[in-house]
Amino acid sequence: MSSVFGIILTVICVFGGYLWAGGKMEIILHSLPYEMMIIGGAALGAFACGNDMHTIKATGKDLMAVFKGPKWKQSDYTDLLCLMHELVRISRENPVEVEGHIENPEESALFQKYPRILESTSFVEMICDTIRSMLMNFDDVYQVEEMLDKQLEGMKEESLHGAHALQNMADALPALGIVAAVLGVIKTMASIDKPPEILGGMIGGALVGTFLGVFLAYSLVGPMANKVKAIREQEHFFYAxxxxxxxxSLHKNETQICIEVARRSAPKHQRPSFLEMEQALKDLKNVAA
Structure with missing residues (x-):
């Protein structure tokens, strides 16, 4: 919602200030379709040329996330901690039982309690693969920690591809605006025999290209790239x-302590309180009973 408000506020202030100063919108509206076609088309073409299809699709999802916000909400943090509590508890009490959950999580009654988590394939694979390794007596804490750090780092870097692509586009837009302006000047020079009032309008139209390039770069695409980066980095805490x-758990802490350590590492504004977490775990026990 804040992104929509920011875009509306930017447009109102920029064009409102221009009109208040005595500017006329006719020249901008007349040149806008042509300049936007040049700048937007060149930007999209360069974007498609410089990125693979996976990054292009990911960027589309990132743009949706700008307006929808992070995927994981506070309730998801509580669900994840409850899921991990049960997996750790079962793995200690009955390793054979936990194998049934991690070998086929799609059909696991435990995972099915948390459909939003289950639908994230890479996320579920990370949980299952690590617990599977622990069951195979791969219990060197530092090796597991290093393995998880590398996996998380790779996931984070992949999630930021869209933000990097958008930032590259934002960096290129001012130069593409100059390209559009130069083309407008070329067109103006070809009509140098026209009266000054006509030439003035043509030069003004050419400068719309420079304006659009800078405006799109620093008021829209650049801020969106920053928002995408912030969202993906925030979501990374969920995986961590x-x-x-x-x-x-590998340090042999009690299951409740393992959950509390993880709870405190969650972002403050999405972290479930100690009492909320305690109540959620009590509810789990009551359901199981």
Whole structure:
């Protein structure tokens, strides 16, 4: 919602200030379709040329995330901690039972309690693969910690591809605006025999290209790239909770302590309180009973 408000506020202030100063919108509206076609088309073409299809699709999802916000909400953090609590508890009490959950999570009654988590394939694979390694007596804490750190780093870098692509586009837009302006000047020079009032309008139209390039770069695309980066980095904390729980478990801490360590590493504005987490775990026990 804040992104929509920011875009509306930017447009109102920029064009409102221009009109208040005595500017006329006719020249901008007349040149806008042509300049936008040149600048937008060149930007999209360069974007498609410089990125693979996976990054292009990911960027489309990133743009949707700018307006929808992070995927994981506070309730998802509580669900994840509850899921990890049960997996750690079962793996200690009955390793054979936990194998049934991690070998086929799609059909696991435990995973099915948390459909939003289950639909994230890479996320579920990370949980299952690590617990599977622990069941195979791969219990060197530092090796597991290093393995998880590398996996999380790779996931984070991949999630930021869209933000990097958008930032590259933002960096290129001012130069593309100059390209559009130069083309407008070329067109103006070809009509040098026209009266000054006509030439003035043509030069003004050419400068719309420079304006659009700078405006799109610093008021829209650049801020969107920053927002995408912030969202993906925030979501990374969600995945890092797995590391905190499993590494703490390998240190032979009590299951409740493992969950508390992970809870405290969650972002403050999405972190469930101690009492909320305690109540959620009590509810789990009541359902199981």
């Amino acid at each position: 909770l797995i590391r905190e729980v499993l590494v703490s």
